[in-house]
Amino acid sequence: MSGPSSARAVLASLPRPDDVVLPGPAGDSADGAGGAGGAAVDWPGVDDPDALRALVARWLAGYGGAQTRRTYAYALGLPPQWADAVTGTPPPARDRPRTAPPPARRGRLHRLAYFRWCATHALDPRAATGTHVTTWLHALDAAGAGKRTRARMLSTVSAFYAHLVETGVIAGNPAALHRGRLGLTGTSRDPSPTVRLTAAQVRALWDAAATLPNRTAARELYARRAVAFVALLTLGLRISEVTGLDRDDLVVTGGEQVLRVRGKGGTVREVFPGDAVTGALGAYLAVRDGSTAETVPARRGQAPSGPMLATRSGGRCSRQDLYALLRRIAGHAGPELDDVADRVHPHALRHAYVTLALEAGAPIQHVQADVGHASIATTRHYDRSLRTRTSSAADLVTGLVTGPAAAPDATDPGQAG
Incomplete structure (x- = not known):
């Protein structure tokens, strides 16, 4: 312009x-x-x-x-x-x-x-x-x-x-402040406030989505959609990326199915969903196409258009609705999520993707590409695999200071006579 x-x-x-x-x-x-x-x-x-x-x-x-x-x-x-x-x-x-x-x-x-x-x-x-x-x-x-x-x-x-x-409107930037003095600096060593979900807890969310109580006639459609939503989150996608997905963003390239995800700044990256996620998406879309006449016919060789996750009327799901859905799923997930259900949100599953991948030994560069981090330092911030109880000296030190006192050395001159 x-x-x-x-x-x-x-x-x-x-x-x-x-x-x-x-x-x-x-x-x-x-x-x-x-x-x-x-x-x-x-x-x-x-x-x-x-x-x-x-x-x-x-x-x-x-x-x-x-x-x-x-x-x-x-x-x-x-x-x-x-x-x-x-x-x-x-x-x-x-x-x-x-x-x-x-x-x-x-x-x-x-x-x-x-x-x-x-x-x-x-x-x-x-x-x-x-x-x-x-x-x-x-x-x-x-x-x-x-x-x-x-x-x-x-x-x-x-x-x-x-x-x-x-543009010459002002002479200097008044917001160019010393962030260290303001306590606003951070490094990749700072602990993340996001709740850390284990693989078992993510699995519990996936299972809970399939059995979420619903008494409406569209209960199967809603259950399939809930599972598809959790499945997409387990790929480490941002909530804005999930809501922005269209059906025709799932494509085949190089003989593999990939999701073309639009990230920050409009950048597009390819994410490999794997069989479990594509299966969840396929099951949801099949039920959705069978329960509504809103599906836009696809051209030959192309997938139907429209949002990947849709409302009952075919509109795009909002972030607020999906936030609330995930909270309901977490509340229904049983003992695995009892202690953290009220702290589960979409970013927690993105966080889980990074931490679980790094703990499993995935190269950090691969994880960075998967989740669309502009800097590898951002990916490293999620890496808390080195901060587990077994990698901490806390138990060792506590044992030394609270355990039985060592017997005095008989050859110690201070103990003689």
Whole structure:
């Protein structure tokens, strides 16, 4: 996209001020209303909101992945419509469900998204200093945001300011802070907060999915879908990758069935599902095709189109629905999951894929390619195979200090006479 007319088209398509979910000085508002009498406030603290919106639009448009744009917009406190509008044209009809998934529900930190925090303090983001950004991070900390959450939100803000520096809007990046002093640094040795699932626990989830209670007439369809969902998660896929899969992403190449998975930044990688997963997918799709007339006929030699995991009406399953489904499955998984059922989420199975693969001796480069990590350091972060009880000296030391005292040496002069 280039030229003044294209720029004007983008700006014209962006949500107007009353749609940009920002708080007014008098308090937070879900629809952009704020200030005295509930009147709509354009952008508190900003004298030229259209110019600032244009800067944000150009920055977001520089990212090729639709999901990346949506994630960044949401992290800053803007509605997801921004991420869909900045490209100036809607995505192709086939890709619209994939590139425009339902927006995430607002969490407890939404009011502290950076632009919303600035608006609450009537601060133009372009005038912010390092002190302002640090104060915002402390507010996140006080609200209970974890280290990783704060580091991720800071990275988003820093990326925006880096764009402003590159384009000459501001002289320096106020979010280029010393992360070590802020306690936001991390290494591959940091323990992951994600619950660690064993192979037996993952197997229990798979089994529980097949027997999940359901009294509706579509119970077989729902059971098959639950198994297919767990099966896909056992491949180490992100939840966004699972929801974005289409039926025709399962292809045969080189004599092997592979899944073409769209990851972060729109990159595509090939994942080998194996017989168990392809069997689960095939069983689900067979029941689904037999229970609905919504299947789009396939051209000769091609798989039917449509989402891989679908609702009863044929729509694409949302992340929220699948999160809730996995939690139900975990709660039904029996003794294997009793202690961790309330902590099981899709990323826990991605984590399990990496840790189980590394513990089984798989080369870390292969695991990195499987899960789509940009850096091998990210894969190494999951490797806790060296931090098991048998590889710890804790039992040895505890035995030395709590066991029977050693008999005194009879030749020790201190023990004589």
